[in-house]
Amino acid sequence: MKRIYLDNAATTAVAPEVVEVMLPFLQDTFGNPSSTHWHGRQARAAIERVRKQIAAYLGASPAEIIFTSGGTEADNCAIRSAVRTYGLKHVITSPIEHHAVLHTVEDLAAQGIIEMHLLQVDTQGRIDLDELKQLLEKHPNALVSLMHGNNEIGTLNPIEEIARICKHYGAYYHCDTVQTMAHYAIDLSRTPIDYLAGSGHKFHAPKAVGFMYMRKQSKVHPLITGGAQERSMRGGTENVAGIVALGKAMELAQEHxxxxxxxxxxxxxxxxxxxxxxxxxxxxxxxxxxxxxxxxxxxxxxxxxxxxxxxxxxxxxxxxxxxxxxxxxxxxxxxxxxxxxxxxxxxxxxxxxxxxxxxxxxxxxxxxxxxxxxxxxxxxxxxxxxxxxx
Ligand SMILES: Cc1ncc(COP(=O)(O)O)c(C=O)c1O
The missing domain is CATH 3.90.1150.10 (Aspartate Aminotransferase, domain 1)
Incomplete structure (x- = not known):
C-alpha cells in the first residue's frame, strides 16, 4: 500500500539535500565546536555560518540567535528568561497557544511568579486587539506571548500589529513562530518582536534542533546552565550536524x-x-x-x-x-x-x-x-x- 503523509504540521520529511550536508559532520568533521584545534574549528565555523544565515533571514544580528533542541526549548527559554530577567509579574497569552507556551506560563503562575492572563478567542481562534490593549493599559510591564500560525486550526495572528501594540505599552513580545518559520518572511528590522522560536523539523531539517531569537539585551538568565556555549545562554555541546542541517533546510526554504x-x-x-x-x-x-x-x-x-x-x-x-x-x-x-x-x-x-x-x-x-x-x-x-x- 502506498502511504499518504498529510501530517506535516506534526513533522516533515528531512530533505535529501539536508541529509547530504549533515553527513560529513557525523563522520569526518566530528570535532567539538568548543575545542580550539582544527577539528573543533571546523565545527565552530559551520555553526557560526548557520547563525549568520538565520540572522540574515530574520533581519537580526548573529548574536541574537541561540541554538536549542527545538521549539519547546526555545519557547521555554524565551518565556522563563524574559520573566526572570525583567522581573515581570504579568504574562498575557491566549488559550490556543501550543502547550510549550501554555504549560510554561501555567507553571510560572503556579509558582506564584506571575499572574497569567488569557485573551478570549472567537470561534475562528482570533484574538481581540482591543482586549490586549485594555490588559496592557493595566499591566504595561508584561510579557505577551501570542503565536504566529496556529498548529491545529491554521489561524494567523497579526504579529506586526501585536508587536507595535506591545512596543507602545513597553511590554515584551514573544511570538511562537514554530509553524511559520521558513514558510513566511519575517523581518525583525521592521517588526519589534523580542523573542521568536524556530524548530527544524517543521521545515525539512531533523527533529530536536531549533533556535531562539532574542533581541539584544544587557543581562539574561540561562535556561540550561553549564558550559559557556551559546553566549552562556544555553550550556551543552551544540548539535553540530543538526545545526548544519537546519541551515541547509532554511536555505532551501528561503530560495523557493x-x-x-x-x-x-x-x-x-x-x-x-x-x-x-x-x-x-x-x-x-x-x-x-x-x-x-x-x-x-x-x-x-x-x-x-x-x-x-x-x-x-x-x-x-x-x-x-x-x-x-x-x-x-x-x-x-x-x-x-x-x-x-x-x-x-x-x-x-x-x-x-x-x-x-x-x-x-x-x-x-x-x-x-x-x-x-x-x-x-x-x-x-x-x-x-x-x-x-x-
Ligand atoms: C506552534 C508550536 N509551538 C511549539 C512546538 C514545539 O516544537 P518542538 O516539537 O520542536 O519542540 C510545536 C510543535 O508541534 C508547535 O506546533
Missing part, C-alpha cells in the same frame, strides 16, 4: 519560498473544493478555509456528527493516510484538544487536521479525500477495512 507556498496553497484549495463537493455538511475550523489568510500548510476539517468519527483517524491510518485530529471533548479518558475546546468546536463533530508540505502531491490529496468519503459513507468502516475494499 514563493514556489513552495504556491504549490501548497493550490493543494489546499483543491482539497477544500473536493471535500465540499463530496462530503455534505463538511466545514473548516479556524480560518483555514481562507487559503490566502491562514497558515497555508494546515487544513482543519470539521465533519458532520457520525458514530464513526471517534475511529476515523484510525480507519484512515489503516487505509494508508496519516493525518491527525482531535475533538473538543474534555471529559472521560480521552483528553480533547484545548484549541478546539477554546473555539467551541461542537464535540459531536469530528475534526481532522490535514497538513501539507512541498512534497505533497495532488494525487495524494485526491486519494485521501476519496478514502475519507468512502469511510464516511460506509455503514461499517471496519468491514470495509477488513475486505480492503477501499
Amino acid at each position: 519560498m514563493q514556489e513552495h507556498a504556491r504549490h501548497i496553497r493550490q493543494l489546499k484549495k483543491h482539497m477544500i473544493d473536493l471535500l465540499l463537493a463530496k462530503i455534505p455538511g463538511v466545514s473548516f475550523n479556524g480560518t483555514s478555509q481562507d487559503v490566502d489568510n491562514s497558515l497555508y500548510t494546515v487544513l482543519s476539517v470539521s465533519l458532520p456528527p457520525s458514530p464513526h468519527n471517534d475511529m476515523l483517524l484510525f480507519h484512515l491510518d489503516l487505509q494508508g493516510v496519516s493525518a491527525s485530529g482531535g475533538s473538543a471533548c474534555s471529559s472521560g479518558a480521552v483528553k480533547g484538544s484545548h484549541v478546539l475546546a477554546a473555539i467551541k468546536h461542537p464535540a459531536a463533530r469530528g475534526a481532522i487536521r490535514f497538513s501539507f508540505s512541498r512534497y505533497t502531491t495532488q494525487e495524494e490529496v485526491e486519494q485521501a479525500v476519496e478514502i475519507l468519503h468512502k469511510l464516511l459513507s460506509s455503514e461499517n468502516p471496519v468491514e470495509l477495512v477488513r475486505k480492503n475494499s477501499l
